[in-house]
Amino acid sequence: MESGGYARDAGIFSLDPTALIRAIDEEQIVDILRVSEHLGLPVVARAGGSNTGGAAITDGVMLLLDEEHFSWIETDEEQGRLRCGAAARHDRVQRSFARFGYHLPSDPSSGPLSRLGGNINTRASGPHALRNGAINRYVREIRLITADGTIVDTRHPLDVPRRIVGALRRLGRRIAADAPARARLEARRHSKWASGYELLALLDHADDPVRALPRLVTGSVGTLGIVTDAEIDGQRRDEGRAAVLLRFARDRDACAAALVLRDDAQAVEMVSSSTLELLREQVPELSAEGTGSLLIVEYSGPDAATEARQAVDRLPQASGVLARQVAVSEPQIAAIWRERKALLPMVRRLTGRVGVPYSVVNDVGVDAHRLPELLDGAEQVFARHRLPAAVYGHAGSGNLHLRPFFAPGDLETVASVAEEIYLLVTGLPGTITAEHGMGRLRAPFLELEWGSDITGYMRDLKSIFDPHDLLNPGVLFVPSSCRFRTHRWPTHPSLSGSR
Template sequence: MMAHADFDSFLQELRGIVPQSSLISDPLRTLAYGTDASLYRLVPRLVVRVGGEDEIQRILPLAARHAVPVTFRAAGTSLSGQAITDSVLLLIGDEWRSWKLAGDASTIALRPAVIGGHANRILAPFGRKIGPDPASLNVCHVGGIAANNASGMCCGTAQNSYRTLETMRVILADGALLDTGDADSRAAFRASHRELLAALEGLGRKTRADEALASRIRDKFRIKNTCGYSLNALVDFEDPVDILQHLMIGSEGTLGFIAEITYRTVPDPQYKATTLILFPDIRTACHAVGIIKPLPVAAAELMDRASLRSVEDQPGVPGLLRELDDQAAALLVETRAGDPQRLQDQVAAITAALSAVATLAPLTFTTDRAECDRLWAIRSGLFPSVGSLRPTGTAVIIEDVAVAVPRLADLTLDLQELFGRHGFDGSIIFGHALEGNLHFVITPDFAEPGAVDRYRRFMADLSEMVVVRHDGSLKAEHGTGRNMAPFVELEWGAQAHALMREIKRLFDPANLLNPGVLLNDDPHAHLRHLKPMPAVDPLVDKCIECGFCEPTCPSRALTLTPRQRIVAMREIVRLEGARESRALRHMRRLYRYQGLDTCAVDSLCALACPVGIDTGKMVKQLRGRGWGPVAHRVSRWVAGHFRPVTVVTRGSLGAANLLHAMLGTRLMSGLTGGIRRLSGGRIPLWNPYMPRRARPGPAPRPTGPWAPRVVYFSSCASRTMGPARGDPEAESLVPKTEALLRKAGYEVIHPKRLDGLCCGQPFESKGFDADAARKMGELETALRRASRDGQDPIVFDTSPCAFRAKRDLAGSGLRIHDIAEFLHDFVLERLAIRRLPETVAVHPTCSSIKMGLQLKLTAIAEACAERVVVPQQVHCCGWSGDRGFTFPELNAAALKDLRPALPDVCESGYSTSRTCEIGLSLHSGRYYRSIVYLLDRCSTSRNGPR
């Protein structure tokens, strides 16, 4: 941070602007929140969660008064170091996720924290989407997309943020807000910032008058280019307001803050056809790109042999890839159309155009979506595959450059030669061939002697090759950041570079907005502050800190995300090696709550992670290592005495319900809340949706001899927890499920000594793996006897238990079904269903998602109710076994978006886990219960055998 900055005075005044809870300065969270996906690390002195425009408008002038640099951060998927700082980091969180859609969906206004993929889900019903489509679209935020002018596989240069920008709300360094879509705002800004607009108008006029410079700028932006500022704004527009808002695109937070952007949306054709074309060599593949570029091709992804080799052993990849020689290459080509006939015509045109090009296999398009997805999985797996194969401790650097398409083959071959010259063997090349845009991945180990200097020489040769030899862009779509800032003048020349300096001076004369990014006087800036990547645990060592895991994490708005947990663990290991005992003790103490206690261990992060890293599994192991001998003895005792523990738990719920009836909800809440506070949070928190004790149903009626058998395993939660007090559904889940199965014509069999059985999930989630395995072993024995050694299907009424059983008993010969799976696949067809005129909500649990059953759960609800709502922004509920009782703030954070996502007419919700349903009820204000209740309510038996 700048030496003359008065940070203490800044902080003192800042406390009058934002709540104290929004000011983060502890060493754990500043490290974690200050990490992005790049190869650099700077730890901010302060992180500020910014709640709205008014706070930004007051913070920026305050920072200017005290000479304190600030950096804006959204999702932190930046690959070039744009979102890190050692000063003040302004964190743009969920408060910035609102949007407004035009009636015809021709435009959409998005706040900066809206995830790009979510914007497309909003637009999908209208057959539209936003133009930019970066690979991180389902993770990155719109603010970052616009600030970096990120593009992608199909975006090209015609549909990026610069080309599809309609209007913008921008806040400048002096706190002034300009809404370019509002006439009054434009008029007021013209009056208040006359000098700035006059200077921009003058720069534009001067640039356009210089024919050589203007021509150079136009040529540079005919290909993808995010190196430096968007100088094309000076030649494309005359109105200084238009110049200003287009300069903001790609400015990486160095000129101001984009508080909202309105995009002109683009068509998203429904019909698509895809093919993977194999060529004998790169030059032939690039020649094919030139042939199909004028045709209606949406994407053409180039992959060299090293790329294909990195994924050839993965499931679903065509076996032919393993037989290719070292010179081979591939193009993944997709064409899209609004109707099937047009798509067929386009496929025919592309096929005919390539008929004279040498290929290694016949060219065949597919329209099967599953097959298309498998082909695209090859392309999307390239970067993560290299990340997962790299040696532990090495960095992952992905760069992107662009040239005119006729130069693409030469550039690719030159890159391969460059890798060999600098010892980066095994590096891969892939990219958006239609735009002459190549990505490449190298994995240096900066801990090795001489590694930094080797990287310096590589970057110097790369820059010379791209700029001088091929007249290309050093940054095509990842943004200049820190790693290309020293090379901007090399690419643009002294005149254009001086123009960029003048733009920066006009907007940010004190150089306080993200200093060091995009423009940097230090020729070695790209070699400083390199991120350490020490080995932590084989479970997570392959993490490349990309942040893909974060959107689905239930604790992301409370404490840490999976990426941040790994970052913090790496710092703990570094401190251990550095023997910094005091800092280490402090970090470990902070990590206990932030990293371990408030992790939901749902493992959804493994599904989102490009390399399948299961941070939840790591956390469970760390929890297990943290328990003392007394805790392990208690766990063993509970596992060995599970039946009496179940009885006591059931009795406790009955007593709590009786006390609730006597005191009422308000007094009960006050009393239990006070007890919890006095206990220091050790006593579980009661809430009005706590379950009553589960009660057995009436004795079942006998079933006919023709009835098929099904073994029904009711979880310990279902056996102990009944419906909540006040729930119109008064019957407990076990008798309700048994009655539904019998209604469908099944003979229901229960395992013997049921109250003593458990799948082991409560033990595993706390890290007591041995006790969890013991309980699963007991359950397997009981299920094998009940099912006649696997002859009969087995149904679990709780998804977390079903998932654990399916995982641990795979290959056992037992046919295990989750309740939603069994109802959908076998029970629905045996019932007569009357669809109810209701709107209901459905929540797929994290276990349902991991088993791939969310669509089946939704289908059951859709068969039963006229309208079904599945909130898109709600993922794991964060109850996490019993965490909802002991750390209720985790459940509250995970479900903060639930109530606003449910329409008023929605009166009830359905899921497949009794404990999850407690939290869902509490934070929605509706009773959530098992999907069994909904199906039972709308169905009658179809008589006779099936």
């Protein structure tokens, strides 16, 4: 069959689906799942296809939820809530909230590309995750179809099969009794990560595991079921906004300032000094307003302007700050964000001039206190391989986008750099994916991040919903023998050299 644009997502792998099926209702999805189970064929739901980790591709059945039938949106203004079909586009969901003064605070910059089903399944978030968290906080109810065609709807808890409820309860009890695993899960409660299942939900809802399901499904990259719709809580939009732009001589100073300023902030974004230098060298039209690394801090609410001014005053002269600018009007704020927002298109324009920014290690995260170590370590990896790199991201929550520029087709170096960066990050410790979500690219490192005990519990959860591993296999778990070197990652799917 002709797989057209469906052989790729926004990552580096490609696979040709055996079948591409567009479902118009849940009965069709149930049929597709049952036939696939009978034939032993994997099934992968695809939404906007903007996943960067190779989670929205398959050599089995690719299932598309027809937009006309699965993108309805019902509004509950009184409760500040929406119920949406899984194929609803992210930007449309935001527009529906905006009509009554709300928004979905989980705001990936891929809003124009992605859909609700994809956002939920990748645990999407954005710059405002610092204060508002990821989408797991906002998914109130969820409806999904498991591998054997069972419909599970958290709005009707009594209809959820007893087999599933009992198995979830038993898994929750086992984790609760495992003090070291429980402590490590608790330690991650407030950090930003999108790697694997949120097992903490089982501990928080020990008496009523159905309530854990919305959080368990967020970030599950299509491995627990096909999500058909969800109920999403919005948040009232704050009136008032202000932003501060700061330039620092050294990245280390910018990281230290991010820690001081992040408490009241909505977003703390950073661009490293070498990135700005690279951009200025390669894109002369970029105004050279100053050198050094860049920090943008945004505040919202009625006191935003005061908070922004106080934040600037809070930074001591010795903080290494070279320039400060406070913006309290919308045009001023837009001007401040321009340099940060210009970054992605510029990174794309650099392709071919300095190399190709393959999406490999693009959303790692650490505790924000350890950002300097992450920056130093990443710099050493890139220097060892003589690679220029763009480094920028959400400093307030310790989540950086690392975009090394590789020589076109140098896949050996791509694999080495990915391995070295993921080893660095998990050793700090940190997460292999803070916001883009899991996929083939990162699956070999899940266990390094969480340990064999927690990864084991994740496998147990998977087998409750999909005992034969037919829903998107290979995007979370790989056989423990499969590591980059020994298995010559990334050869299990074919690696395409064109991106």
